[in-house]
Amino acid sequence: MAAPELLSDEGYRADGRRPAEIRKVRARMGVFEQADGSAYIEQGNTKALAVVYGPHEMRGSRGKALPERALVNCQFSMATFSTGERRRRPHGDRQAGELVLLLRDTFEAAILTHLFPRSQIDIYVQILQADGGTFCAGVNAATLALMDAGIPMRDYVCASTAGLAEDAALADLSVPEEAAGGPVLALALLPAGGQLAQLQLSARLHQERLPRVLEAAGAACRALHAVLDRVVRQRLREVAALLGD
Structure with a gap:
């Protein structure tokens, strides 16, 4: 990211943020009553929806059941209207397949799967609007x-992207x-x-520059954690109020 226009002389990005500043986040939980769990998140103009079912008995072949832990089944898709480019196969392209594997690996590192042997947990993520950090927004919605x-x-x-503008590390990148x-x-x-649940680089980065970018992404994840925690606490208050009624 050597393009100087990414950062003004005053140290601002094109959307008015400072280098370490994340985009505005809006999120809510329990958006679908039919699912066991659901959430919607907006990070800037990127919008993601996640739905969870389970733990439940294995579907299809019981031979796929894991005797010591739950099987984490994931789907990741981009809505056909999520970008300016028309997408013909939102569920079937290679990139979506790679993101499915990344999503599964990420949550296998976090879910206490050993508590649910021979069962299945389904995580479905769809990107409704893509404006940078789509996979990360999907991870945050799934959480x-x-x-x-x-x-x-x-x-x-908590997931975020980071990159470089000359020597400045930028957090939570836009398109x-x-x-x-x-x-x-x-x-x-x-x-x-x-603990790192997932780390991906789109291209080579000199090892001397990696710590700055990694720290920017980590700081953004910690900032997102504070936001997500507030959303969870608000959801707990809402559920408690309903039970109280």
């Missing part, structure tokens, strides 16, 4: 949906920043213990 379903996890899973041509780092973090 809220899993908590809405009451599925035990080691910690929140123009992602498209500027430099490496994009995507981090999924369990913030309480600092």
Whole structure:
């Protein structure tokens, strides 16, 4: 991301943020009564929806059941209207398949799957609008949906991107920043213990520059954790009020 226009002389990005500042986040839980858990999140103009079912008995072949833990089944899709480009196969392209694997690996590191042997947990994520950090927004929505379903996890899973504008590390990249041509780092973090659930780089990055980008992504994840925690606490208050009635 060497393009100087990504950062003004005054240190502001094109959307008015400082380099370490995340986009505005709006989120809510329990958006679908039919699901065991659900959540919707907006990070800037990126909008993601997540639905969770389970734990439940294995569907299809019981031979796929794991005797010591739950099977985490994931789907990740982009709505046909989520970008300016028309998408013919929102469920079937190669990139979506790769994101499914990343999503599964991320949450297998966080969910206490050993508590539910021979069962299945389904996580469905759809991106309704894409404006940077789509996978990370999907992870954050899935975290809220899993908590809405009451599925035990080691910690929140908070995800954010980061990159570079010259020598400045930028957190929570927008589409123009992602498209500027430099490496994009995507981090999924369990913030309480600092455990990395997922780390991806879109291109090579010199090892001397990696710590700055990694720290920017980590700080963004911790900022997101504070936001997601407020959403969860608000949801708990709403549920308690309903039970009180």
